[in-house]
Amino acid sequence: MESTQPSFLLPDYLVLAAVLLCSSLIGLYYRFSGGKQKTQREYLLADGGAAIIPVAFSLMASFMSAITLLGVSQENYTYGTQFVMINLSYVISTPIAAYVFLPVFYGLQSASVYRYLEKRFGYPTRLLASLAFTLQMVLYMGIVLYAPALALSAVTGLHFEGAVIAIGLVCTFYSTLGGMKAVLMTDLFQSLLMFAAVFSVIICCWVDAGSLWPVLENANLRGRIQFLEMSFDPTVRHTVWSQVFGGCFVYCSLYAVNQAQVQRLLTLPTLRSAQAALWIQVPILMVLSLSTSLAGLCIFYRYRDCDPIMSGQIRSGDQLLPLYIVDRMSEIPGLPGLAVAGIFSGSLSTVSSAINSLAAVTLEDYIRPFITLSDSSTPFILKILALVFGAICIALAFLADILGTGVLQASLTIFGVVGGPLLALFTLGILCRRVEQRGAIVGFLAGLAFISWIGFGGPKPPSSKLAVSVANCSVALATPTETFGSSTEYFYLYRISYAWTCCIGFFVTLLVGILVSELVRLVGATPGEVEPLLLAKVVRRVEERERQGEQFRQGEKYLENLTM
Numbered sequence: 001m002e003s004t005q006p007s008f009l010l011p012d013y014l015v016l017a018a019v020l021l022c023s024s025l026i027g028l029y030y031r032f033s034g035g036k037q038k039t040q041r042e043y044l045l046a047d048g049g050a051a052i053i054p055v056a057f058s059l060m061a062s063f064m065s066a067i068t069l070l071g072v073s074q075e076n077y078t079y080g081t082q083f084v085m086i087n088l089s090y091v092i093s094t095p096i097a098a099y100v101f102l103p104v105f106y107g108l109q110s111a112s113v114y115r116y117l118e119k120r121f122g123y124p125t126r127l128l129a130s131l132a133f134t135l136q137m138v139l140y141m142g143i144v145l146y147a148p149a150l151a152l153s154a155v156t157g158l159h160f161e162g163a164v165i166a167i168g169l170v171c172t173f174y175s176t177l178g179g180m181k182a183v184l185m186t187d188l189f190q191s192l193l194m195f196a197a198v199f200s201v202i203i204c205c206w207v208d209a210g211s212l213w214p215v216l217e218n219a220n221l222r223g224r225i226q227f228l229e230m231s232f233d234p235t236v237r238h239t240v241w242s243q244v245f246g247g248c249f250v251y252c253s254l255y256a257v258n259q260a261q262v263q264r265l266l267t268l269p270t271l272r273s274a275q276a277a278l279w280i281q282v283p284i285l286m287v288l289s290l291s292t293s294l295a296g297l298c299i300f301y302r303y304r305d306c307d308p309i310m311s312g313q314i315r316s317g318d319q320l321l322p323l324y325i326v327d328r329m330s331e332i333p334g335l336p337g338l339a340v341a342g343i344f345s346g347s348l349s350t351v352s353s354a355i356n357s358l359a360a361v362t363l364e365d366y367i368r369p370f371i372t373l374s375d376s377s378t379p380f381i382l383k384i385l386a387l388v389f390g391a392i393c394i395a396l397a398f399l400a401d402i403l404g405t406g407v408l409q410a411s412l413t414i415f416g417v418v419g420g421p422l423l424a425l426f427t428l429g430i431l432c433r434r435v436e437q438r439g440a441i442v443g444f445l446a447g448l449a450f451i452s453w454i455g456f457g458g459p460k461p462p463s464s465k466l467a468v469s470v471a472n473c474s475v476a477l478a479t480p481t482e483t484f485g486s487s488t489e490y491f492y493l494y495r496i497s498y499a500w501t502c503c504i505g506f507f508v509t510l511l512v513g514i515l516v517s518e519l520v521r522l523v524g525a526t527p528g529e530v531e532p533l534l535l536a537k538v539v540r541r542v543e544e545r546e547r548q549g550e551q552f553r554q555g556e557k558y559l560e561n562l563t564m
Contacts, residue, residue, distance in 0.1 A: 008326075012337030019193065019341040020170050023186050023348055027174025030182040040378040043179035044111045044360045050184055050267035056280040058187035058264050061194070062353040063254055064285055065346030066147040068292050069197060074317040076296030078465050080224045082238040084293050087286045089247030094282050096248075097256035098275040100536050104430055105262050106271045107533055112364035113262045120429040120534045121437040123369065128441060129425055130365040132448065133259055136418035137354045138389070138396055144354075145397030147318070148347040164397045167347055172390025175352035176383050180267055183352050190345030191284075197342020198291045200335060201321070204328050205298035212294075215301045222304065223466050224297060235495040237463055242499035249502040253419030257426040260357035299324045305472035351393060359385040417455040420505025421447035427506075428513045430536045433543070435517040436527035443513025451505035454493050461490045 030037070037043045075083045108116055114133070118126035149163035174182050202212075209215055219225050229239045236242070255261050255278065265274040299320050308314045314323050322340070329335040359382050367373070373381065425444045428435040488495075496504070521527070532540050 008336060009330075009333055011334035012340070015334050015337030015341050016344065019190075019344060019348075020166070022189060023170055023174050023345075026186045026189065027176075027178035027182040030178035030185070037177070037179045037181075037379055039375065040111065040363075040382065042181070043379050043382050044263065044356070046180040046184065046267040048267060048269055050181075050264075050269075052268065052273050052277045052280060054184045054188045055264055055268055055274075055277040056284060057191040058184045058349070058353070059255065059261055059277065059281040060285045060288065061187040061191045061346070061349035062260050062264070063350060064288060065190075065194065065350040066144055066343050067346075067350075068288060069194065069343050069346055070147050070318050070321055072289065072292040073201075073296035073299060073321045076224065076293045077300045077320055078317050079237065079463070080226045080466055081219075081293060081297070082226045082229050082240075083243065084290065085227060085238075085240055085243035086247040086250075087289055088244045089251050090282050090285055092244070093248045093251040093255070094278055096252055098278045100538065101252075101256040101426065101430060102262075102265060102274060102278070103271060103537060104534065106266065106274060109266065110364070111263065111266075111360045113257065113259045114361065114365050116534065117425065117429060117440075119531070121440045125425070125437055125440050125444075126365060128444060129422060130361050132418050132422060132444075134358060134361060136422075137260070137358055138392060141351055141354050141393040142396035142399055144347045144350045145393060148343050149397065161398070164394055167344065168351065168390055168394035168397065171348045171352040172355060172387060172394075175355045176386040176390070179379075179382075180263070180356055183356050184264070184267065186352060187349045190349040193338070193342045193345040195288065195291070195342070197339040197345075198288065198295050200329065200339050200342075201295040201298055201324060202291065205295075205301060208328075209301060215294075215297055218301050218304055219297045222300075222469075224300060234497060234500050235492075237497050238499060239497075242497055246499045246503045249420060249423065249506050253423040253502055253506075257423055258419070259361055260353050263357055263360060264353075295321070302328065305469045307468035307470055307473075310468060310470045311473045351390075355386050355389045355393070358389045362389075417451050417501060417505065418448070420451060420502035421509040423502070424506045424509035424513065427510060429534065431539055432514060432517075433530050433535060433539060434521070434527075435513055436520060436525075438520055439513045439515070439517030442516045443509045443511075446512040447505045447509030450508045451501060454496060454504065455498070455501050457491075457494055459490065460494045 039047075041047055072083065105113055105116060108119070110116070112130070114126045114130045117129050145164050145167055148167055149160050153160045153163055174186060205215060206212055216225065227240075229236065230241075231239050232241065233239075234242070265277060268274040268277060302324060303320075308320065308323055309317065314320065321343070325336050325339045329339060362385050363378065363382055367381070421444050424447060425440060428440050428443065517527075532543075535543075
């Protein structure tokens with residue numbers, strides 16, 4: 001296979017420019033329509049009048065965006081299809097998010113989900129969790145800005161720095177001006193472009209191969225089709241257990257207790273409509289995940305006899321999708337631009353969602369507890385905060401390479417390190433009535449410390465990649481020079497798969513929190529009563545049955561005393 005260097009043509013640049021322009025115009029429209037973003041409720045919660053479908057697409061696009069397009073396609077090309085099993089965890093986890101956590105948050109109707117922690121445990125817990133979320137989201141935004149900049153620089157020649165700044169400025173512009181309404185509608189628009197990008201890859205491959213059967217047959221013959229890795233060894237990168245069971249914790253950390261997602265669900269007028277949006281986004285999410293996995297196999301089919309990394313065409317697996325776009329689609333004017341616009345759109349949706357949620361958290365958790373603000377001044381402050389976080393995200397995008405792992409794994413590592421303990425903290429509050437503030441804080445800090453050690457400690461063994469072929473390469477091959485010893489030579493905790501990171505952080509936080517709370521009770525401290533509305537409905541029902549049982553037993557004793 002010859003190495004070609006196709007480049008963008010004018011139609012491709014026009015498509016990219018149109019995407020940026022449309023996103024900006026949506027922000028301008030919502031700035032000057034409706035309530036014109038003059039109240040905090042409209043700016044952060046869309047006045048509680050959002051529609052289910054835009055919210056469902058926004059829930060999907062907020063996190064499964066450029067990370068999915070670049071990371072999952074690379075995952076299936078390099079390691080096979082075992083990752084696909086994570087889709088089962090989406091179905092399993094959605095009832096937990098919709099019927100255990102969401103009713104509690106919806107009842108509070110707070111722009112900051114961390115207000116719950118203050119009411120349940122106290123302000124120190126709220127502040128600690130909010131700071132962890134802020135750090136989590138800002139770091140994640142760095143990766144999300146980095147990913148499309150990588151794609152654009154690979155296919156257009158645009159400098160990495162210019163791509164980061166362009167994406168950051170556009171999403172900051174429309175999310176600052178249009179608030180949550182603009183974010184929801186641009187998410188819907190950009191989600192459609194993401195699907196267009198993925199299906200353009202699949203359709204092009206279908207045309208080349210005559211059908212998808214040769215693609216699947218080639219993937220199977222070369223070891224890419226794998227769904228039933230049943231090993232219980234936690235050091236195996238992906239297994240059925242890590243994807244289905246471990247994936248449940250990742251999903252709940254994103255869709256049950258994450259500020260950005262809960263904030264979107266609060267834009268809907270009723271709890272039932274919010275639960276419906278959660279359910280509707282599941283098939284949308286699964287279709288994007290499965291189609292992106294198939295796109296990875298399509299890319300593998302095209303380069304089945306000349307791996308682009310080995311041939312020196314690209315430097316890393318994150319560039320596989322951009323390479324396919326310019327290598328295969330450049331003969332059709334505008335199609336590469338559409339595909340890259342999908343990657344571009346993925347990060348626009350994610351960054352704008354983060355900017356809006358970070359502004360909400362900063363106002364509600366850091367400013368309001370200490371400064372009294374008038375209703376008329378809060379929208380202006382929120383817009384200033386959105387501008388500041390946009391600038392911070394742009395700056396930190398340049399540090400994304402520090403993580404030293406692939407786009408997908410790095411993002412999930414960040415969410416695992418903070419997401420697992422945060423999920424456990426809310427679980428302690430909502431499901432564990434006996435847990436009090438000291439237990440919650442100590443458990444959260446213990447979970448963060450332990451999982452940070454695992455997640456960011458090292459050295460870690462390199463992942464074992466599936467074999468690739470260079471039989472049809474006609475260019476000089478890049479020969480790997482690094483050699484690695486057996487993975488057993490590494491410290492055991494550093495060998496644990498990143499897919500278990502969130503799960504481990506959850507259970508460390510949960511167990512330490514419960515243990516410390518029980519020790520506090522043993523030494524004589526008497527925690528205050530927990531307001532029933534701060535507990536999950538299932539917990540309230542159990543307590544009600546216990547009270548009824550206790551009343552019945554007391555009644556029996558009273559009757560026995562009367563008859564004696």
